[in-house]
Amino acid sequence: MNLVHVSILILYLLGLIATGIWFSRSKKISTGDDFIFAGRQLPTVVMVGTLVATWVGSGTIIGGASFVYSYGPLASLIFFAGTPLGILVLYVLARRIRVSGSYTVPQILEMRFGISVRMLAAAITILAYIGIVAYQFTGGGSIIALVTGLTPGQGATIATLIITFLALGGGLKSVAWSDFFSAAIIVTGLLIAVPLVLGHTDGFTGWWENLPEDATTFSGGLSALALLGYFLPTFLLIIADQNMYQRLGASKDPAAARHAMAGMFFASFLIYFPVIVLATAAITLLPDGDPGDAVLGLASAGLMPTVLGGLILASALAFIITTGSSFLLSVGSNIVYDGFARFSRGELSDRRRIVTHRLTILVIAVLAYVLGTFFPTVLELQMYSYTVYGVALVPPLMAAFFWRRATTPAVLTSMGLGVLVTIGWEQLADSELNAVIVSLPAAVVALVVVSLVTTPRAEALPDELADAEPGGSGPDAPDSGTTDPSTRKEP
Structure with a gap:
């Protein structure tokens, strides 16, 4: 146990808690939009930071590093x-x-396909996001255990409490600003760590030449289908990730939303490049290490300056904590807006929305903590959760935006089949292939075939989903979207 690392970790966590307390004040969080959209006033640079930090959690720092360590950089x-x-x-x-x-x-799917699709999509989102929250708890516990000497189970309990507190406190405002600071620190730390760690491998030459043969190939020893099975879940999840949609909804206007996505595109390389380099270096520098600790193990094994290692460990934990908080906040919104608000007789007051949202966060946190005990590795739970959500939601979303011929029965069939095939494959099949290789084609084929033999809804593409140009007086107006479009009355 390194006392400097422990001290930095404790100070960092106290900073996150202070951020949550600051933004939980009633004058900061007074409406439902304040809680879930940060009042739609986040600066673009903060938007980029929260998009990156929300996406880069234990799935990258632990799951992604584990993949690099196991199969190589290519x-x-x-x-x-x-x-x-x-x-x-x-x-x-x-x-x-x-x-x-x-x-x-x-809610977007209801605008195109009706209430039945919305309810099924909400149920699937809740199922998948509880899994994603669970592996943030597990990943956070691993880092705390690595730094402090506690057991992973004890670390997971601490991570659960902090993640839940941040989500309960200031909603997106507290999460977004803590994301921004964490992103700036970890990007800086990882980029500084790369040349320092390469100094222990004699530069890129030794970094490459000391790798096992399989690790120097683009397949990493995996079959093409197995490799595709690792690529697709991540690709599908980000396309339909509700966190991304809610953060785009929190932007000041449509132009700011695009600027934020452009910033995230470039910022993502500042994370993935050093993770790949560092995790690959760990193959030779830590040959007997745990694959999940490929990056974090370098920070804790004295292969970089103590303070830098402490900052990387602390900010990596902060990434995981804010990712977990984001998913808790997001899945709580499904219960509040797809459930209570959608079916209440009158409009929910802001106070009731916030209270209900916070209560659901507590329940979901408990369920996720229990679920995390059933999966032995972060990477395993990561692939399962990503696949369930991506396979079920991406085909309907793409149809909602781009294919006017898609029908409600087809979407329901596609979503249901995607989930059933994914769960069935994971539970019954004895194969190296991830379920997405089977379940995604099944979902897409079902969507196309059933759409062609059934009748589409009369309004195939609502105005809110059309690609309108800026500056008009229609739905592109900056103040549009402040009410639930699925509850608007038809003229």
Whole structure:
């Protein structure tokens, strides 16, 4: 146990808690929009920081590093490619997402396909996001255990309490600003760490020449389908990630939403490049290490200056904490807006929305903590959660935005089949292939075939989902999207 690392970690966590307390004040959080959209007033640079930090959690710091350590740097380029490619898709959709004014992804689907699709999508989102929150608890516990000497279970309990507190306190305002500071620190720390760690491998020459043979190939020893099975879940998740949609909804206007996605695209390389380099170096520098500790192990093993190692460990934990808080906040919105607000007889007051949101966060946190005890590794739970959500939600979302012929029965069939095939494959199949290789084609084929034999809704593409140009008087107006579009009355 390194006392400097422990001290930095404690100070960092106290800073996160102080941020949550500051933004939990009633004058900062007085409406439902304040809680989930930060009042739609986040500066673009903070938007970029929170987008990056929300996406880069234990799935990157632990799960992604584990993949690099196991299969090598070239294969990891394919594994990580899903993020920048998915960001490009979101850049195209950013204007429509901001204009739709939706609180949740299921709400967007209702605008196109009706209430039944919204309810099924909400149930699937809750199922998948509880899993994602669970592996943030597990990943955070691993870092705390690595630094302090506590057991991973004890660390997970501490991570759970802090993650839940941040989500309960100031909502997106506290999460976004803590994201921004954490992103700045960890990017700086990782970039500084790269040349220092390469000094222990004799530069890139030794870094490469000491790798096992399989680790120097683009397959990493995996079959093409197995490698595709690692790429697709990440790619699908980011395209439909409700956190991304809600942060785009928190931007000041549609143009700011696109600027934020462009910033995230470039910032993502500042994370993935050093993670790949550092985790690859760990193959030779820490040959008997735990794959999940490939990056964090370098920081704790004395291979970089003590203060720098402490900052990387602390900010990596902060990334995981804010990612977990973001997903808790997001999945709580499904219960509040897709459930209580959608079916209440009168409009929910801001106070009731905030109270209900906070109560649901507590319940979900408990469920996620319990779930995390059933999966032995972060990477395993990561692939399972990503696949369930991505396979079920991406085909309907793409159809909602781009395919006028898609029908409600087809979407329901596609979503249900995607989930069932994913769960069935994971539970019953004895194969190296991730379920997405089977479940995604099944979901897409079902969507296309059933759409062609059924009748589409009369209003195939609502105005809110059309790609309107800025400056008009229609749904692109900056103040659009302040009410639930799915509750608007038809003329």
